[in-house]
Amino acid sequence: MSEFIMIKAKNSLPSLKFLEESYNTKGEERHFNVTGSDSDKAAVRGLSDDSYPVYILVFSEVGSKQKVEYLYLGSGVKCSAERSLSLRVSILQKVSNQSVIDNFLSCSEIDLTQDFDYASYISVENSPSLVKQMNFITYPLYKSTKASQIATYTVIDEEKSLHPLAQRNEYCIRDYPSVRTEYNRGEFQRDYERIVHSKAFRRMVDKAQIFSAEKGDHYRTRMTHSIVVSQIAKGISNALKLNNYLTDAIALGHDMGHTPFGHQGERTLNAVLNGEKPLLKSLIEEGATYGGFKHNYHSLRVATRLEEKYIEFDGLNLSFQTLDGIWKHTKTNLPNNSLINFASSSTLHAYLNSEPIPRTPDGQAVPYTLEGQVVRVADEIAQRSHDLEDAFSAKRLTVEELKNYLLLGKMHELKTQIEQIEEDFIKARESNHFGADDDELLQERISSRIIHYFINDVLIQSNTNIDRYLLDDGESKFERNGHKVDKLLIEFSSKGKNLCDYLEKIISKKVINSGEVSLFDSNGAAVIESLFTSYYNNPRLLHRGTLRRIMQDFRKITKNVIDFEEGDPRIIEKEWHKIINAKASKEDRDLVENEYLLKNRVLVRNITDFIAGMTDSYAINEYNNIRR
Secondary structure, X not given: OOEEXXXXXXXXXXXXXXXXXXXXXXXXXXXXXXXXXXXXXXXHHOOOOOOEEEEEEEEEEEOOEEEEEEEEEEEEEEEEOOOOEEEEEEEEEEEOOHHHHHHHHHHHOOOOOOOOOOOOOEEEEEOHHHHHHHHHHHOOOOOOOHHHOOOOOOOOHHHHHOOOOOOOHHHOOOOOOOOOOHHHOOHHHHHHHHHHOOHHHXXXXXXXXXXXXXXXXXXXXXXXXXXXXXXXXXHHHXXXXXXXXXXXXXXXXXXXXXXXXXXXXXXXXXHHHOOOOHHHHHHHHOOOOOOOOOHHHHHHHHHHHHOEOOOOOOEOOOOHHHHHHHHOOOOOOOOHHHHXXXXXXXXXXXXXXXXXXXXXXXXXXXXXXXXXXXXXXXXXXXXXXXXXXXXXXXXXXXHHHHHHHOOOHHHHHHHHHHHHHHHHHHHHHHOOOOOOOHHHHHHHHHHHHHHHHHHHHHHHHHHHHHHHHHHOOHHHHHHHOOOOOOOOOOOOOHHHHHHHHHHHHHHHHHHHOOHHHHHHHHHHHHHHHHHHHHHHHOHHHOOHHHHHHHHHHXXXXXXXXXXXXXXXXXXXXXXXHHHHHOOOOOOOOOOOOOHHHHHHHHHHHHHHHHHHOOOHHHHHHHHHHHHO
């Protein structure tokens, strides 16, 4: 419906009380009598019997000037009797925000004095754009009713042989229950497939782990890292008879929320949002909060909000088990109230924070599922392997230097294994067997041996932990806790953990602290901070989809929303100015407390989403385009 009924009404009109009654009763119908000129009556009689959008402009009059004080927004149907004519109206919104009023007047091209004949106050107009804008304000945003439904998932025969503490199809919990069960797909298989088909997963192919100048054929990205984590995790999962689809889903999705330029991108966004950079510092000092940034938190937001796969709801609708594993694969140490910025579902919040939460000895939360705990440790193993390979490749570390670092007694076992690999190479050469690049092959074998060493260490320690847990009534506790374990069971031995930490320290010295990495970390930080500043100072530079999401988020907190595509550009510019300065103007009379501060937070979070979702190449191109 692009036609609408527009009514101008002086603020002293007695029948306004019926409109106010309709608004106060959330749209109960009231009659609005048509008693004006013949042209008004003809306009109403010419209407069909359909319901029309109704916009009532209530104005005050000072001398010859008429000023709109507020708008009533709703719908109406004509009611014609033999002696009377009226509109049966339902008022859903009352808006006094000056920006919204000015935008309405501008987009409708209405002049109260000139565009209504003498003694006339009703006009029937046609404007698809204006109706679209007003509908966005008039009606609440769509909200799926499926979230409240309780689903029961079937038992899968293949899962009957899994470990008693493994996750099974019938344990699955989601915000929105699956309705299609074709092909006999399990619920965790659905999670795995949704992640693989997501845009966020594809973008990981151009997100570096360490921002480097060397982007050769063997360049390591978040995608390649996630695939290796998946391979290691599935090896451990298979050995422990856990749910491989859940393990794979968590492994492939654990870095979906990572920024461009590796961890430096993550640190830079967090610094901006915490006031460590100048842009938001004064607002934060005055008490504003933006929730900070960590990639595991942002992965939740990507999976539950930013990815668009379904008409009925936002996000991928992953199981809570998968989301828990993704979030807790690393430290969850942002402030307690930060989680609301990344996952808005109260049901998911309750699940992620329900006690008892398994924790590390130093108090860090770990996943409720053994599959999630497997991915957590597989991520560390993959990281050590990758870092070592990068150190060898960049010639920051030699095999001899590595062996020297392993001379300490605690590290002797791994040193012995490396020496065994070298002996195998010597025997191969003596047998006249040579590789294309023996040094590279040696380094690959060492990396592979380190992975094997840690996997074996984790399996021995984890099996011991699990056996003890089962002896301590663990299976019953697992059932009572809603199929969640309450202890850290998948972990390195103390010796394995010491070696893993020691290798990380070596790599930090040799690679991460190198001049090249420091230089490109600095460049990556500069790109992200510059982009953030540019988008904040001029939000019109943001992608069209991001602007639409900002509008939707604004509508969740207020009815005072201007359409950034269809609205008056001058009014939009003023609105952005108010939001950026985060102070409500005195002439805006219908504001909730601190409304523009709330809008400012929405803007900042959506800029963060946009930048965090960029690939390295896109971020650099965007940076160069804006700087021109």
